[in-house]
Amino acid sequence: MKNEQAKKYGMVIDLDKCTGCGACMVACMAENNVPFKKDETNKLDSITWMRVFQLTNGKSFPETDICYIPRPCMHCEGEHGHSPCVSVCPATATDYSQQTGIVSQIYTRCFGCRYCMAACPYHARYFNWWDPVWPNGMEKYLNPNVSPRMRGVVEKCSFCFHRYQRAMEKAFLEGRRELEEEEYQTACTQACPAGAIVFGDLNNEKHKIHQIVNPDPAHRGRPKNPKAFRLLERLGTNPKVYYLSSREWVRRAGDNYLPHEGSGKGH
Amino acid sequence: MKMDRRSFLSFVIGGAAGTTLSPLPWKLTDDLAIWSQNWPWTPVPEKGEVSYANTTCMLCPGGCGITVRKVGDRAVKIEGTKGHPVNNGGICILGLSGLQLLYGPTRVPSPLRRTGERGENRWQKVSWDEALAWVAEKLADLRGKRLSHTVACISGTDGGTVPRLMERFLTAFGSPNFIRTPSMRDSYEMTLHLMQGAQASIGFDIENADFIVSFGSGILEGWGSPVRMFRANSVWKENGVKVVQIEPRLSNTAAKSDKWLPIHPGTEGALALGLAHVILKESLYRKDFVGTHTSGFDRWSKEVVEEWTPEQVETVTGIDKSTIVDLAKSFANAKKPLAICGRGKGNTAGGIGEFMAVHSLNALMGNINRKGGVWAVPGSDHIHWPEVEMDAVASAGMQQTRIDGAGTDKFMHARHLLHRVPEMINAGDPSLVQALFVLDANPYYTLSDKALLKKAWAKIPFILSFSSFMDETAQNADLILPNHMYLERYEDVPYAEGFNKPFIGLAKPVVSPQFDTLHTGDAILRLAKALGDPVEKAFPWEDYEGCLDDTFGDQWEELQEIGYRVESDFEPGSRNTAFETASRKFEFIPEESKDAAKNVMVKAEGEEPAYPLVLIPYDSPRLASGFIGDPPFMIKTVPDTVLKENDLLVEVHPKTAQSLGISEGKPAVLKTPKGEARVRVHLFEGIMPGLVAMPTGLGHQAYDGYLAGKGINFNDLIGPVEDEVSGLDAAWGIRAKLSRV
Structure with a gap:
C-alpha cells in the first residue's frame, strides 16, 4: 500500500435539489438485491439501505415547509475508525476500512445479535427477520455482484463496495493503482434524476465532493462550507455523508438542539 | 465398577464442565449459524458476461433513454443512458423498477x-x-x-x-x-390549435426560462418528461431561477419552489387572468410582439381589465391582492418568464379556458416560439404510408x-x-x-x-x-x-412529452x-x-x-x-410564419371558442351542505398512476403516512379534522356524489383547510399481491365534468363529506 494514499469515500447530498422522488431508494434496492415483502408499511422492518425521510419546519399553514432527506449509511469514522457499530460488534462482522473509509458488513460473520442496530444513531441498519423471497421468476434480475442475505443477519448500505472492487480490478488489469473519480460511483448517485448526490474521495482535493464540502481535518472533517452540515454532528460520530441546504431550519433539523441554543450549525 | 450417587453426579457435572470448556459447543453453535445461513433457498445469482444494451423506456410518455445491464442473458439493472438528449443519464423511480415488470408475476404468459x-x-x-x-x-x-x-x-x-x-x-x-x-396533451393540443392554428405538440424550453409560474403542474411529480424536469429544476436552483407554485397543497414541487401560493382549487385560470390584468394595467407586456403578432388583443384586454381586477381575483382564489400584483410584476419583469399548467402529472385533460388563460400570459410576454418559452413542436413525420x-x-x-x-x-x-x-x-x-x-x-x-x-x-x-x-x-x-x-x-x-424538439426514440x-x-x-x-x-x-x-x-x-x-433521432438544432418557426390561424396571428380570442374566457373555472360536482369539503387528488412520483401500476420496489417506498397496511390515508388540515372530531391515523368514511370509501386520516399542515387530498395510483384490484387491494382508487370517487366549450373532461376534484366512524 506504499504508493497509495488512504481514501475516504464520502457523499454530499444537496437537499435544495433533492425532490424526494425516491429513485435513489429503488436504484439501491435494484443494485443490492434488497428483498421486499407484500406489506412494507411497517417501516421498522422494511429494509431500505437508502431511505428518504421527510422533515418539516413545524409551522402551520401556509408557512409550513417540508424537506426531503435521503439517509444512506453514514460510514462514520468516529475517532480512528471507532464508529458506533464497529465498536460494539462481537463478531467483527462490521469493520472500518482505513483504506477506503467504508464501514463493511460481512453477512456470513453476522450472527444477528443486533448490537450494531442499537448503537447506530441513524437507524441505517436493518435486520432480516425473514428469508428473502422473490416472486417466481424475479430471481432473474438479481445482481451477481451482491450476495442476497439470509434470515437472521443485519444489512446496510455498503457505498456499493462491489462497484469499488470491480473498478479496482479493472484498474489493476490496466496497470493502474488509482481510480478516476467517475470510475467508482454508487448506484444512488448514478440514478438521482436531480443530480443531487455527489460521491467521491474526501481526501482528494480534485474530487468534487472535497471542493463542495471543504472538510476541516482539524475538526474531524466538519464542513467549512456554511451551507453544509452532517447529521447529529455533536455526537462525534464523524460521518462521511454531508448535506447541503440553503434553509436554516433544515440545517438545524440535522441535530438536536435545546430551545435556547441558537445556531443551526454544530456549536 | 459400582456406580453410586456420588460418582454419577461427578461424572455428569464433570462431563458438562468439560464439554463447556472444550471448543465443542462453540464449534456447534458456529456450524449451526453457518448452516442456517446457507439454506439452499437463498438464491445465488448466476454469474456471466456483463454487457449493456440501450433502448427507450415506454412506461410513460417521457421518452427517456435507458441502458440495461445484462449478465449473460439476464437483465439485472436499468440505468439512464448518458448523453441522451432527453434524460442524459438520469432515470426515474418507475424506469428503475422496469425489470420487476419484465420478470414479475403480473405478466400475461400467453393468449x-x-x-x-x-x-x-x-x-x-x-x-x-x-x-x-x-x-x-x-x-x-x-x-x-x-x-x-x-x-x-x-x-x-x-x-x-x-x-x-x-x-x-x-x-x-x-x-x-x-x-x-x-x-393534458388534449388540452394543450387544442390550445395550440385554437390560438396558434398549429397542429403540434407543446414544447417547453424550460432549461432557458428564468421565471416559472406553474399553475398546479407537478414539475417534480412527473409532469412532462419527468427526468428532464428534475434536471431542469436543479439547473434553476444553480442559476437562481425563481419558481412559483400555485396549488392548494404543499406538493414536492411546492416544497421545492421559491414561493408556494395556496389557492382555492379550480380557480387557477382566474388567477392567470388576474395576473394578466395587472400586466395590462401597468402596461408591462411586450408591445412589439402583442402589436404585430396578435389579434383580438383590444377586446380581450378590455374584458380582462374590466372583469378580473385583483380584488375580484382575491375573492375567487383566496390569494391576497398584493401578492397577485407582486407576482404579476415579477413575472413581467423577468427576461424569459414561462407560465405552465396541467395539474399534477398531467394525467387529466382540464378545462380549455384555463389553458388558454395561462397561455395568454405567455403571449403577453411574447414568450412563444422563442428561447425560454413555449414552442409549437410539429408532430413526428416519419410515417408516410400509402392512403388506405x-x-x-x-x-x-x-x-x-x-x-x-x-x-x-x-x-x-x-x-x-x-x-x-x-x-x-x-x-x-x-x-x-x-x-x-x-x-x-x-x-x-x-x-x-x-x-x-x-x-x-x-x-x-x-x-x-x-x-x-x-x-x-x-x-x-x-x-x-x-x-x-x-x-x-x-x-x-414518437415524442417525449413537453420536449421542445422533434424527437423519436426507439425501443429495442x-x-x-x-x-x-x-x-x-x-x-x-x-x-x-x-x-x-x-x-x-x-x-x-x-x-x-x-x-x-x-x-x-x-x-x-x-x-x-x-436509438433515437432528434432535431437538436430545431428552431420553432419565425413568428411571421408560425401562426397558421386565419389572421396569421396569435388569437387571444379564437372565433371558435369565444366563450372560453368566460369559462376559465369549472365547478366541482356536488353541493353543500351535503358535501361540505372538497376532495382533490394528488400525484406522487412514487405512485405510478397511468396504465402501469406500481411495481413492488415502488410501493415499498410509499410512506406510512400515505398507506398503512391496506388502508389509504387522506390528508386533512388539523383544523378541519378537529372540527370533524377526527384525529391522526383514525378511520373515517369519505363520501362523494360518485362513491364512498373507508379511509384513514393523516393530519397535514401543508393542505388548505376545507380540503381532503387523496393520492392517485392506489386501489388496484389487479396486478399482484404486492399492489392489489392496497388503498383506494381515486377514480372510484370522482366523475367527469365536461367543459362546455371544448368537451374535454375538466374535473379537478369533487365535493365530499368526511365523517368519523
Missing part, C-alpha cells in the same frame, strides 16, 4: 380466453392461431352486418407505428373510433359519427373524448360498441364514474386487451393477446421474449391477413419489423444504432 364471468380471473390458455382466428371471426361477423363502426380502440398513445397500425386497421375495416386516453383504399363498407363505417362525439359540431376541436364513451354506450341499445380493443391503456382503472363505466362495460359484447400485464382492463376482458413488454420489443416512441429488444407473447404490431398484421381483402391489402408488410424498416427507410439502420 388467454375467459372461462368464468368477466372479472373472475378464470382463464384458459389458447394458441395464437386459435385466438386470432376467433377475433377475426368476430370482426368478420360485425363487418358482414355492416357494424364495422362499432369496433373501437382505446389507446394510451398515438403517433407511433403501432397505434397508427391500429388506426389504419380500423380505417380499412371501417371504424372511426380510435380513441386516445385523456391527458376503402371499400364501400369501410367508407360507410368511416362516415359514422365517432362514439365519443369528437369532431362533431358540438365538439369541433376535440380529437379524443374518452370520458364520454361510457355514457354513449349506456344510451344506445344495442351498445354502440360491439367490440373494444385496448392498447397500452387501462381504462377500467383510470376512467372515472365507475358505476357508469361498469354498466357500459357489461354492455360491450367483446373486449380484447393487448396488455402485457394482468391489469384491471385485462382482468375484465374476454380475451388477452399479450404484447411483448417494452424490453422485449421494437417500437418507435434487450432480452428475448420471456413468455408466449406476440408483438401487437404483428398481431394487427395477422388479424388483417385473416380478414382478407380489403383490410389485408392496406398492410403490405410481411411483419412488424418489416413495417418499421419500410417506415424509416434509409434511416432505419442509423436509428437502430443510435
